[in-house]
Amino acid sequence: xxxxxxxxxxxxxxxxxxxxxxxxxxxxxxxxxxxxxxxxxxxxxxxxxxxxxxxxxxxxxxxxxxxxxxxxxxxxxxxxxxxxxxxxxxxxxxxxxxxxxxxxxxxxxxxxxxxxxxxxxxxxxxxxxxxxxxxxxxxxxxxxxxxxxxxxxxxxxxxxxxxxxxxxxxxxxxxxxxxxxxxxxxxxxxxxxxxxxxxxxxxxxxxxxxxxxxxxxxxxxxxxxxxxxxxxxxxxxxxxxxxxxxxxxxxxxxxxxxxxxxxxxxxxxxxxxxxxxxxxxxxxxxxxxxxxxxxx
Numbered sequence: 001x002x003x004x005x006x007x008x009x010x011x012x013x014x015x016x017x018x019x020x021x022x023x024x025x026x027x028x029x030x031x032x033x034x035x036x037x038x039x040x041x042x043x044x045x046x047x048x049x050x051x052x053x054x055x056x057x058x059x060x061x062x063x064x065x066x067x068x069x070x071x072x073x074x075x076x077x078x079x080x081x082x083x084x085x086x087x088x089x090x091x092x093x094x095x096x097x098x099x100x101x102x103x104x105x106x107x108x109x110x111x112x113x114x115x116x117x118x119x120x121x122x123x124x125x126x127x128x129x130x131x132x133x134x135x136x137x138x139x140x141x142x143x144x145x146x147x148x149x150x151x152x153x154x155x156x157x158x159x160x161x162x163x164x165x166x167x168x169x170x171x172x173x174x175x176x177x178x179x180x181x182x183x184x185x186x187x188x189x190x191x192x193x194x195x196x197x198x199x200x201x202x203x204x205x206x207x208x209x210x211x212x213x214x215x216x217x218x219x220x221x222x223x224x225x226x227x228x229x230x231x232x233x234x235x236x237x238x239x240x241x242x243x244x245x246x247x248x249x250x251x252x253x254x255x256x257x258x259x260x261x262x263x264x265x266x267x268x269x270x271x272x273x274x275x276x277x278x279x280x281x282x283x284x285x286x287x288x289x290x291x292x293x294x295x296x
Contacts, residue, residue, distance in 0.1 A: 003130060004077045005241075006030040006069070008060055008117060009087030011038040014138060014186065016045070017234035018084060023051040025238065027082070030073060032058035034065075034087075060087050060113030066120045073124060080124035082241050084136040085114035085160075090153035090195055092219065094208045097198040098152060110156035115163060126174050134241045135171065135178040137164045138233070141251065143182055145259055145271060147222075148279040149215040168248060179240045184253035185227040195223075214280035222278075228253040 005022050009015035010031035019031035019042060031053050033039055039055045046053055058069040073080055088110045091102060114137055125133055142150050143157035160180075167178035203209050236252040251260050262271050276282045 001129070002026055002028050003081035003132075003241075004028045004030070004073070004079060004128070005082040005084065006032060006056075006073060006080060006121065007084040007086055008032050008058060008113075010042055010055070011035070012041065014183065014230045014233045014237075015084075015086040016042050017230045018086065018237050019053055020045055020049060020051060021231070021234040021238055022082075022241075023053045024049060028077070029053040030056045030069070032056045032069060032087075034059040058117070060085075060117055061108050063116060066116055070120050070124070073121075077124075079128040080121055081128045081130045081132075082134045082136065083118060083121050083125060084138070084237060085117055086136075086138040087113060088138070088156075090150065091198065092149050092153070092195050092216075093198040093201055094149065094206070094212065095151055096208070097201045097206070099198065099200055102196075102198055103152065106152050107156055107159075110153070111159045111163075114160055118163075118167070122171075125171075125176055131175060132241065132244075133174075133176045134246065135164075135167055135176060136237055136240055137161075137178070137180050138237075139164070139180045139182050141182050141184040141253075141259055143180065144249075144251075145263055145275065147219075147275060148281055149212065149219070165248065177246050178248075179246045179250055180248055181233065181237050181240060181250045181252065183228075183233045184251070184259070185222040186230050186233060186253055187223070187227040210284050211281060214284060218278060218280045 005027045007015050007019050007029065010019045011033040015031070019029050023029045023046065031042060033055070036055055036057055042055065056069055056072060057065055059065045091098065091106050118135060125135070137160050139161050140157040142154040143161040146154040164178050164180045171178055206212070233252050236250050240246045240250050262274065273282070
């Protein structure tokens with residue numbers, strides 16, 4: 001019996017590549033996205049590869065669309081083998097600059113979204129007879145260590161990692177495995193169109209301006225020159241699904257190996273220093289109260 005897999009956030013990037021890869025491996029894939037009109041690239045790539053998949057509307061922040069997607073999968077399949085919570089986005093900026101609405105927006109998509117989707121689809125996952133049913137949560141390297149100015153995003157990924165650990169306890173008796181796939185910098189729209197800045201940030205009036213400018217320059221490099229392809233994350237998701245006894249953490253992409261080794265063996269003071277250095281913050285001197293500019 002072919003596995004049935006539903007993936008969120010498939011209009012581009014990791015979701016798109018994962019949908020194509022799993023469809024090519026014999027999965028019946030429901031590739032979901034908020035707006036099906038944004039699925040042209042997915043449909044074209046699927047046609048070129050000669051694979052079939054089912055585009056489906058699902059907005060992780062809209063419970064009605066989740067319920068409708070559950071109804072479609074239940075009617076057509078009556079079960080679900082794998083659920084891949086991939087949809088998400090990131091704010092990039094100083095925590096003090098974010099509005100209450102922006103903070104809620106970040107958590108609604110990245111934490112409450114996967115929670116809603118998983119709770120809705122768990123009855124179908126329990127109904128499937130496969131011995132390798134898997135809940136995959138795409139978290140981030142930022143779920144293990146926080147890159148400067150990614151703190152709001154990292155908080156959501158830490159939370160999603162915590163939910164994943166809890167699901168490993170709750171779902172194990174049903175034979176459902178839960179895993180965290182943790183990409184480092186990846187060549188996707190994440191660093192461009194899906195990356196948001198706090199609307200209230202005013203460079204001219206903010207004492208944080210030197211920090212923001214240094215971190216933005218470094219982050220642009222991370223998401224372009226130093227980034228890996230989203231297909232690498234798709235292959236890691238496939239490995240986690242196919243594993244006989246999958247572990248919790250599945251890091252992938254540039255920087256993840258050295259980062260996880262550093263977290264395991266190096267003093268955390270060194271990890272902090274390395275992160276600030278990578279973000280260009282170590283070159284900034286102490287910021288004065290009067291001028292909000294670096295002294296050194």
